Amino acid sequence: MIDDLQPIKKLKGSDERLFTIKFYDKHLVSLNSENNDIPNFKNSLSESDKRVLAFAFFLSLLKHDERLDKKILVFDDPFSSFDEERKRDTIQLLADVKYENLGVEKKPLQKIILTHEKTFYRDVYLKSFSDSSTQTLKIDFDKVIDGINTSRIDYCNIDEEFPDDKIIAKIKRVKxxxxxxxxxxxxxxxxxxxxxxxxxxxxxFLLEDDIKSRKSVRTFTTSLEEKYPTEDYNKLLRLCNDLNIELHDNDSNPSNGDHGSILRDFFECIEII
Incomplete structure (x- = not known):
């Protein structure tokens, strides 16, 4: 728990505060102490703990920042030393950064998240940032100039860069x-x-624009209409209707016979594609 909350004396008139953290209801660890003979953040906490606390304090400042909607936030590798549970929580915290007061809600002008860990790149995108406003980028090798490797920033296709091995498991489950x-x-x-x-x-390559626009199966089908015989094309569109793909007002309640027919068409459409 946080204890001993008081203004920092050497910064008169400042909003900043001095914290100590109490462990087991009796051990106080100070945030800032010039005496290394007593417990403080520098000599008592692990690097991971320091990162977690710094991140928590930073998010707390943002939560109370009335000008948050005017700011661009940059998070530089916020997950690198976190365990799996913390990473999931952190992704959600990054997604939910906002200022709220008396019914007024403000969100950052922009959020930039930098990471070198591929699995977390994918998780951040899929779990909380997969809407159409999100841009996924990567740093790629460009060319050699005077013996020096140069880089460029490219669009990053999540599905290509991080193939989902769970697809086979999904096919088996549906079967x-x-x-x-x-x-x-x-x-x-x-x-x-x-x-x-x-x-x-x-x-x-034929669907690159649709993919970048976060489109789905129905749009892919119509974009490729010329590639399919009319019968196959219509079957693909019917399957989109039956699966309610890019169609949000389908309130049908299929019978067991309908379910069987839909899944039969599904596996036939896999072969058609």
Whole structure:
């Protein structure tokens, strides 16, 4: 727990405060102490703990910043030494940074998150930042000039850079639902992800603009209309309707027979694509 909250004496009139952290209700560790013979942040906390506390204090400042909507925030590798549980929590904290007071809500003008860890890059994007306003970038090798390697900033396609090995597992799961007729289990979300994955890998260059615009299976199908016979094209569109892909007002309630037909069409459409 945080204890001993008081103004820093040497900064009169400042909003800054001096903290000590109390461990086990009796051990006080000071944030700033010139005496190394007593416990303080420098000689008592691990590097990971220091990073966590610094990050927490920074987020607290942002939460109370009335001018947050005028600021661009840069987070430089905020996950590097965190354990898995902290990383998940941190991703959510990054997504939710805002100022709130008396019904007024302000969000940062822009957030820039830098990381060298690929798995966390993917997690940050997929879990909290996958809307159309997010730009995913990477630093790539460009060329050699006078014996020096130079770099460039490129667009980063998440699915290409970080292939999802879970696709096969999703296909197997949907097949089991179909074979066992266990239609009480939801499958439409997995079907959409599988179809998107196949389209992107087979037709990436033809669908590059649609992919960058965060489009899905229905748009991919219409963009590739000329590649399919009319019967196959119509079957793909019907499947989009049945799976409610890019269609938010479909309130149909399929019967077991309908479920079987939809999944049969799904596996046929995989072969068509």
């Amino acid at each position: 089991e639902i179909h074979d066992n007729q266990s239609y009480n289990e939801k499958y439409d979300g997995d079907c959409r992800v599988i179809l998107e994955n196949i389209f992107k890998r087979k037709y990436y």
